[in-house]
Amino acid sequence: MPKITQTFPVVALQRLQKTYGVSRKCANVILLKQQEIREDDDYDVMSTLGLLHKWKLDLELVTRFPQILKRPPYALDHHKHILEECGITVGVSSLASYLKVNRSFLFALEAHGAIPAGHDVIGSLCRSVELAPAVEDTVRGSLGSVQSRTLLDVRLAVFQQYLRQRLDCDASDAEAMITKYPRNRHKSLRLTARILQLLEAQGLAAEKIVRNPYLLNTHPDQLEALLENCPTVASTDIREMLRKVPRIAYMPWHNTAQIVRIVEEFGFSEQTVLNGAEVFTLAADTVRERLVLMAEIPELWAMRHNKNFFKMVFSFQRTLNRLSYMRTINMRCLSVHLLSTFYPMFRRYVSTGEDRTGGADLATYLSERLSVPAAEVWRQLRHHPHWRAVPLLTVSQTTEALLGAGFSAAQVRHALHLTLYPERRALEAARDAADAAAVPEEYVLQLALYRLEREGHFSGTGVFAFAADRPAVAVGSGAPAELPVEEGRVPRRSARVEGR
Known part of the structure; x- marks a missing residue:
């Protein structure tokens, strides 16, 4: 238990005591932990505490296991379901030591009373998602002596078989979905079944889910909240956005709602939002900050009517680096395509002046500003x-x-x-x-x-x-500055360029 060396307002302590029925000592521990991680947006002590209270667990044990308050609520929910699926009693102590429990051998868990003697962990896991008996037999055959296996080994064996059956994929794909995204190692079978059902209901095929395994890390409650609170984005059904950019399902719904408000505030068109849906995978504060900065740069803000404008918002640092370079060599004819395209195409333009989209931004701007058909x-x-x-x-x-x-x-x-x-x-x-x-x-x-x-x-x-007023530099005549180094092309020993 952490040593409490700081006093907190009596009102705050009394509020915690009254709301959650905890002692003054426990309330002090909660406030101390909240102060330690206050600047980290990934954690919310009160949300985690509310979840423990909802499950009717003994909150006084938080004084012995304060680290549990740093567990994100959605991750904690997965851990609770996993313990239940394995037949382990859920409590503050078992949740706090979740990782240690997963690394333990089954015989050790039985010896310490964490798992009832003779409990069939494999059968319990398979029954939680109604796996066929043949699948259960396959898991037992692949593991051999189950008692000499860790709980994590047993869980992952069942999890991979479930993914193979549910998504109709082969063993290598099921294994890749876990190895490429290690967070998927700690996903509940029941919650995974719910999120797969929700994703397929939004039109995401099984093949697409296999290609985007991070979707398994989405909590079903989070996706349901997104569908309820953000049914449309710039008059576009959120389901269409999800099919276009599946990662949106992985983002917190309130972040998407904030970005929707920002998009509407700046008055971007529906087509612009659709073409740059990747921007919804950024933090809302980041999107606002980038738009405000771009509004202060005349060359960039003049392109805001282009339907691909959000591509520059998404790859903001790359856009700034290229704009700075173009200013250095006095090349004024810019385009959204040029500032956001792949590096080889940008380099080709700087060398030869070739830009097949040249003039498109200009025509788009005049069409939108003067209300004239683009043709x-x-x-x-x-x-x-x-x-x-x-x-x-x-x-x-x-x-x-x-x-x-x-x-x-x-x-x-x-x-x-x-x-x-x-x-x-x-x-x-x-x-x-x-x-x-x-x-x-x-x-x-x-x-x-x-x-x-x-x-x-x-x-x-x-x-x-x-x-x-400003002498131009001929294209291809030798630039006075080096091409900007972009992410993925940084020399091994040099500092990594800040990403998007």
Whole structure:
């Protein structure tokens, strides 16, 4: 028992005593343990305590086994079910020493009275999920002398046979589902049966569950809470999201609910959410922090209308590294594809300038911002010989400036090529055109565009005027900086680049 050297508020102690019926000494231990792990979000002392109280266990034993309060509630629930399935009496002491019990041999557990003498552990486990007698015989044959086996060995033998029968997979797949995800070694058979039934009810085939064995680590209560509290995400059925990104089922439901609120707060479209469903596997605070930071970076925030925007949110550190590198070599034409694609494709673009999605972000932005069909935007932009060479940041700044100056979306739409010019030149030309006599208001921007094009002899090269302020570096002419080192390509002895 930990030595209590700190006093806690009397009110807090009395509340614990009244709520859970514990002594003052036990209440002190609980508050001490809560203070020790307060900064760790993975643990919730009060939730664990409430679970023990719900099971009507002797909470006074917490003073002898305070480590049990650090056990996550869902993990503790699995451990309770496992002990019950093996025929072991559930108590604070047995739960606290769960790992030690699993490493013990069956004859030792019987000798110490943890398991009743002559109790058939294999039969008890098989009956908990109604395994066929033939499967039970297979387990007994594979283990040989059961009494000389550890409880974990016996459990895993039954667990693998259950997975083979339930998911119709071979022995190697069943074994891989446990070895690749060691947490699956401590999953209750009954809770596993429940979660498999729930996953299949959401449309996840057995083959997909085998390919994503981390799903076995999902608690059924957690998935049920997700379906109840988050039935839709941006008007999309949560079941469709689960089929697209199964890992969402593994995340705490309240984390998903927070991300839903963040997505709605920032006003992202349904298609954007669907295309970037991986973002729901991040912590909600991380998603908000990344979106706030991206909103402060003009080059990135201008791409927010792209349906693949969340790919940059998901691979945020990679996006920042690439953006920093592109700024260093003065390459302004960026795209969501370029900043979030695989490393070989990014390297190829930096070397050759090849980006097959070039212009897609620009067309998407104008289509969304001006409420114009994307096909119409593409049709107009293709008449300009250099439109693909204009950065999206330039187009977005000019468009926002024109709309902010009082011009309507229809006026901007009818002079779409004006958005390819730098903001300062476009506004100056618009003001000069507005001051001209006898020019109808709806033709002001068209006149401004005419004057700008006339300066470049209608060659379209006027859009490159921004280059005078910042000399460009020719693509493929030798970059002044090294390509950013990305995760998975770090030299063995160097520090690992921070992940996503």
